[in-house]
Amino acid sequence: MDKFSALTAFTTVVDEGGFAAAGRHLNLSRAQVSKLVMQLEDYFGAQLLIRTTRTVAPTPTGHAFYEQAKAILSDLASAEQSVQDSADEPRGLLRVNAPMSFGTMHLAPALSDFKARYSKLDVELTLNDRQVDPVAEGYDVTVRIGEPVDSNALIDHRVGEARRVFCAAPSYLKLRGRPKNPADLQRHDCLHYGHGRLGASWRLT
Numbered sequence: 001m002d003k004f005s006a007l008t009a010f011t012t013v014v015d016e017g018g019f020a021a022a023g024r025h026l027n028l029s030r031a032q033v034s035k036l037v038m039q040l041e042d043y044f045g046a047q048l049l050i051r052t053t054r055t056v057a058p059t060p061t062g063h064a065f066y067e068q069a070k071a072i073l074s075d076l077a078s079a080e081q082s083v084q085d086s087a088d089e090p091r092g093l094l095r096v097n098a099p100m101s102f103g104t105m106h107l108a109p110a111l112s113d114f115k116a117r118y119s120k121l122d123v124e125l126t127l128n129d130r131q132v133d134p135v136a137e138g139y140d141v142t143v144r145i146g147e148p149v150d151s152n153a154l155i156d157h158r159v160g161e162a163r164r165v166f167c168a169a170p171s172y173l174k175l176r177g178r179p180k181n182p183a184d185l186q187r188h189d190c191l192h193y194g195h196g197r198l199g200a201s202w203r204l205t
Helices: 004-014 019-026 030-044 060-088 102-119 170-176 182-187
Strands: 050-053 057-060 093-097 121-127
Touching: 004 030, 004 057, 019 050, 019 060, 057 060, 057 102, 060 102, 093 102, 102 121
Parallel strands: 093 121
Antiparallel strands: 050 057
16 A cells, blocks of 8 residues: 555545545546545555545544544645755755865856855865865865876866967076977976875976
8 A cells, every 4th residue: 555645645535535535636546446435444444534425524533543644644745845945955064175286266256156046055265276186185175286096986078178388587597598409398496286196397388
């Protein structure tokens, strides 16, 4: 027996005052509604409805059960609505990690708009430049500038492209000369990003 369907059929019969009216309300046949109610009565071993040719009314036992059944269905509907609301609007804590400069320039200013759109979601933004293991450190989202990572534990999405350029102070170029090809860089003092995967190397493409 489908208890939910049986409870719904029984309470609707009481609300509508008959099997035919309940069937129209539930988009079921009169026989289907009657069968569901009889299954409920057989399950409890008690008569819940008094049936006459013209009217249907709950017995004293049926009336007491009706009040409880209505409360159960109401609680179930509220729980269902709560789940749907949670699915429709994100809530809870979102832990985000990003590089210091990128997070300061791009993510931090965007948080106000993000919070306005998802008011029930709390965001914890951590900025650092070291390599981060999001699974081990409990981050939901990490933003990194680099090549995609081949990992079974992570899902990566490209959100944009970062352009890098070679630059030098005019005073340095005046002192050391302007490099004319990549090989000339070997004779120059070059800065590298300490937390990069290539270490103290520049990869030119």
